[in-house]
Amino acid sequence: MPQSQPVNSPPTDEAKPSLANCPILLNDGIKALLIDEDGSIENLDAFAALTRLKTKPHLVVHSVFTIDRLARFSSRNGNGLFTAAINVAHFDVLELFAFIHPTVFVRPSIGGLLDAMGIENPESLEEQAIKLHEVVGIMLNSCSPQQINKAGIRDPRQARQLAQAMHLAGWVWGAPILEQMGAEIFDRPDVAHDSTGVNIWARLPNWEEFAPRPPAGSLEVTAKEAQDLLAKFTGKGAEIREGQQKYAAEASKAFNARASDQHPHIVLGEAGTGIGKTFGYLAPALAWARKNDGRVQISTYTKALQRQIDQQLINLYPNIQSKQASTVIRKGRENYMCLLNFEEWAGKAIHQKGAQAVVAGLLARWGMTTLDGDMVGGDLPSWLLPLLTHRAQDGANRLSVNLTDTRGECIHGACPHYGKCYIEKSKRRANRAELVISNHALVMHNLAYDGFMKQHNSAKPELVQMVDGEEVEPQRPRIVFDEGHHLFDAADSCFAAHLTGLEMAELRRWLRGAETGTSGGRTRGLKSRLEELIYDDDSGMEALSDVLHNAMKLPAPRWNARLSENLTEGPAEAFLGVLRGQVYARAKANHSYDLEVDCYPLIDGVLEAADNLRDALTAIVMPLKALCNRLSRKLVDEAENLEPAQKAKLEAAITGIERRSIMQIPMWIEMLKQLEVSAKVIEVVGQYHPDFVDWFHIHRRFGKDFDVGMYRHYIDPSKPLAKYILSETDGALITSATLRDHVDDLTAIDNGIVKIGADDHDLLDWRSAESRTGASHLPMPAYRFSCDSPFDYAKNTDIIIIQDINRDNPEQVAAAMQALFIAAGGGGLGLFTAISRLRQTYDKLILPMSEQNIQLYAQHVDPLDIGTLIDMFRANKNSCLLGTDAVRDGVDVPGASLRLLVYDRVPWLRPSILERARKAEFGGNQYADMMTRFKLKQAFGRLIRRADDKGVFVMLDKRMPTRLQTAFPKDVTVHKIGLKEAVRLIAIKLDQNK
Numbered sequence: 001m002p003q004s005q006p007v008n009s010p011p012t013d014e015a016k017p018s019l020a021n022c023p024i025l026l027n028d029g030i031k032a033l034l035i036d037e038d039g040s041i042e043n044l045d046a047f048a049a050l051t052r053l054k055t056k057p058h059l060v061v062h063s064v065f066t067i068d069r070l071a072r073f074s075s076r077n078g079n080g081l082f083t084a085a086i087n088v089a090h091f092d093v094l095e096l097f098a099f100i101h102p103t104v105f106v107r108p109s110i111g112g113l114l115d116a117m118g119i120e121n122p123e124s125l126e127e128q129a130i131k132l133h134e135v136v137g138i139m140l141n142s143c144s145p146q147q148i149n150k151a152g153i154r155d156p157r158q159a160r161q162l163a164q165a166m167h168l169a170g171w172v173w174g175a176p177i178l179e180q181m182g183a184e185i186f187d188r189p190d191v192a193h194d195s196t197g198v199n200i201w202a203r204l205p206n207w208e209e210f211a212p213r214p215p216a217g218s219l220e221v222t223a224k225e226a227q228d229l230l231a232k233f234t235g236k237g238a239e240i241r242e243g244q245q246k247y248a249a250e251a252s253k254a255f256n257a258r259a260s261d262q263h264p265h266i267v268l269g270e271a272g273t274g275i276g277k278t279f280g281y282l283a284p285a286l287a288w289a290r291k292n293d294g295r296v297q298i299s300t301y302t303k304a305l306q307r308q309i310d311q312q313l314i315n316l317y318p319n320i321q322s323k324q325a326s327t328v329i330r331k332g333r334e335n336y337m338c339l340l341n342f343e344e345w346a347g348k349a350i351h352q353k354g355a356q357a358v359v360a361g362l363l364a365r366w367g368m369t370t371l372d373g374d375m376v377g378g379d380l381p382s383w384l385l386p387l388l389t390h391r392a393q394d395g396a397n398r399l400s401v402n403l404t405d406t407r408g409e410c411i412h413g414a415c416p417h418y419g420k421c422y423i424e425k426s427k428r429r430a431n432r433a434e435l436v437i438s439n440h441a442l443v444m445h446n447l448a449y450d451g452f453m454k455q456h457n458s459a460k461p462e463l464v465q466m467v468d469g470e471e472v473e474p475q476r477p478r479i480v481f482d483e484g485h486h487l488f489d490a491a492d493s494c495f496a497a498h499l500t501g502l503e504m505a506e507l508r509r510w511l512r513g514a515e516t517g518t519s520g521g522r523t524r525g526l527k528s529r530l531e532e533l534i535y536d537d538d539s540g541m542e543a544l545s546d547v548l549h550n551a552m553k554l555p556a557p558r559w560n561a562r563l564s565e566n567l568t569e570g571p572a573e574a575f576l577g578v579l580r581g582q583v584y585a586r587a588k589a590n591h592s593y594d595l596e597v598d599c600y601p602l603i604d605g606v607l608e609a610a611d612n613l614r615d616a617l618t619a620i621v622m623p624l625k626a627l628c629n630r631l632s633r634k635l636v637d638e639a640e641n642l643e644p645a646q647k648a649k650l651e652a653a654i655t656g657i658e659r660r661s662i663m664q665i666p667m668w669i670e671m672l673k674q675l676e677v678s679a680k681v682i683e684v685v686g687q688y689h690p691d692f693v694d695w696f697h698i699h700r701r702f703g704k705d706f707d708v709g710m711y712r713h714y715i716d717p718s719k720p721l722a723k724y725i726l727s728e729t730d731g732a733l734i735t736s737a738t739l740r741d742h743v744d745d746l747t748a749i750d751n752g753i754v755k756i757g758a759d760d761h762d763l764l765d766w767r768s769a770e771s772r773t774g775a776s777h778l779p780m781p782a783y784r785f786s787c788d789s790p791f792d793y794a795k796n797t798d799i800i801i802i803q804d805i806n807r808d809n810p811e812q813v814a815a816a817m818q819a820l821f822i823a824a825g826g827g828g829l830g831l832f833t834a835i836s837r838l839r840q841t842y843d844k845l846i847l848p849m850s851e852q853n854i855q856l857y858a859q860h861v862d863p864l865d866i867g868t869l870i871d872m873f874r875a876n877k878n879s880c881l882l883g884t885d886a887v888r889d890g891v892d893v894p895g896a897s898l899r900l901l902v903y904d905r906v907p908w909l910r911p912s913i914l915e916r917a918r919k920a921e922f923g924g925n926q927y928a929d930m931m932t933r934f935k936l937k938q939a940f941g942r943l944i945r946r947a948d949d950k951g952v953f954v955m956l957d958k959r960m961p962t963r964l965q966t967a968f969p970k971d972v973t974v975h976k977i978g979l980k981e982a983v984r985l986i987a988i989k990l991d992q993n994k
């Protein structure tokens, strides 16, 4: 590597950091590995390692993770040493990587760096560490003028400008990069007069507009066409997988043409793990899109799963350009960087000393390279912000949130960066794509909006071809809902209404803009967004003025503090205050967690406060609707004279106002009205609404009230799912590995199926799938099919229910998990139903695991997001990961890295008012059992991802009822044994698989 001695160091550093012979310090479990200046290698305990790190710069990989881990296990003064060590300007190789390769995926570890750079990755940490200087050398070398026109650094001009600006801010890599580039290095800002390089809003290319897309054809896809395309994807000479062929043929039925207005083609397809479901549905989807010049939406549950599907698409297109032209990932706008937000923040941050400037610089590098500007689960490394901001995950998330358009304050055509905006660009790509990879929340949000608007006479004129920059579908969409078992939860969130302090304060802010601080620009609210459009329309201006005036009755800044002090102002805060009083009067005394109580009987004062709030909300919604009509009128009357940007701005304004004036506020008014009606009805019939369950709730964080309000959820969200989503499609395939529940004979008898036979069971199993996906609420039945998993679960897996552990004893749970993880030699995933128990167990496990050379990662403990932790767990087959029960959805770890899955206890539903109502609606305990079986089934499905995988599923809760065991494949042996026997069995079973 080049022995680069920085010519100049940041002026504030007393001990100038020097890259030449810089010692290397890497985290090694709870210890550290040190390679000193003289090349000597040493293992240090945490205290000794931190003592070194606080005194001088070291070459490290992810300084925050390294120092946090060491501080946690330092024998003395962990907190103090953390602060001292983190404040030293270390040479963090990941920061250099993010500068040189901003969008290249890398795990934040030395092994990850070696893999990402195609350098041989030895097993031992010591051998890996020795290569760190080589890694740095290759990256710096890519900045040299000789490399720039070859495979060197991208956009070298911006790189030079940023390196200079970041050097002035104290970034230790600035000088070595500039030196390697052969650039002059300035130490004083007054002489460094070039651009800082953060102005990506000026450098990015403009997106281009295209003519609206004509309606797609309606030709059907035959089974053979789907199978032929599938064969093309999987390649010549590939083994024909019968299950996958059958799946593709059956799935093609979702693409049939509608035969009647009432009859979308809904297909429920369960595909056992290993069928090859993704290609199985992509084949008919693409066959239909290409035959009809149409577009198919592939919807999945999480952003991580969107990315997984996108990665598989690489196999379907000859090159990356054709993939990018034909497919797009779409997410809610709150995921994308807003260039205007970035300009406002980064323009100042780049001139600050320290981390802010480094964040700004690295984000500017990423901003020029990113495919779509997606900051959450896109090509921005998820470890980057926590690393740079030197803060915990929450803090980093706040930063990314501030840079995205979370508050709906986009000013569209009036924005100087509209022509380069990532969100607008992504929408236009979606308009031309044949496959749009979306998520359930976004798909439902958009379809529900369309449905509501249809019912409530939207003010939007017919001539509008685009809504919020996105083409209005000229016909109903075709959708594949992957991970279809989550549709119920996604619909639950989509159709819920929360009348809370935060939501109302957010509405006030959206209407009136920021009322504290010195924020300007878009944060001035609706007035600044609309004034230019309606300044010559007296009626419009009057309506706007009424809206802004009446919005003052919503919670004002510091509403939460006033609530705690009983000093509320205005009708909204008064309502929240009295509601809070009811919650505290009736909730259980433990005030550390969220609190919720039934609405009825109401305490004195609630009805009066609800009445006043209702009047206040009505006084906002009326002028809002009038304003919307004025904007709509303008769009019609001046259609021929309006510039496209003005049109887009008007359309966006109408959409934004309608979302609030037709959907959000009327729903709140209805909830408040219901309080009065129900308070009377409930005295007579004991039930207040057949469709909804309402309750009062205080959301608490860190022992303080964070939000308070009234919640309303559908008892059965599959009803609106069927009405607003499924009915609005031409065809939908709902697919998953776990669509159906399976009950034992006793439960089947309870359900009134007296004669037990395979067909009867089948009927009952499908009933569970239909009820949770909305299919049972459609006028015509869904088409159903299933393809069994090709895996030999009986041979490759075992299930153990440990009998001699007290699940309520944290010592015993931790000891058991430790023994099991060690018996498996790592490759263990521990799932917990409570974060507190996860943390307790981590504290007890970390030392013994480290002594066995087993890396232990933990969600809610390590300062990395769960996606990054799973990447690290996947890459190190002898590591273990602790996570909450919900992690089971995102874990796709084929091979030996996941060979043991341990649940600390049965993942029952969390007892809540909502679940109580659902239990009553869906058959009492059978509903709770079904939901728990689904969780167990999904978790078990994580163990075996390939035919040769082996795995053991362990439950540390001996109280797991036998009736839940139907969640597992029927031939797998369930062992009810003690811990000692389990350890022996696991060691034998997994021996070949380590």
Ligand code: SF4
Pocket: 337, 338, 339, 340, 341, 405, 409, 410, 411, 412, 413, 415, 416, 417, 418, 421, 422, 423, 424
């Ligand atoms: S158009 Fe909207 S989202 Fe895009 S950069 Fe401008 S303000 Fe931000």
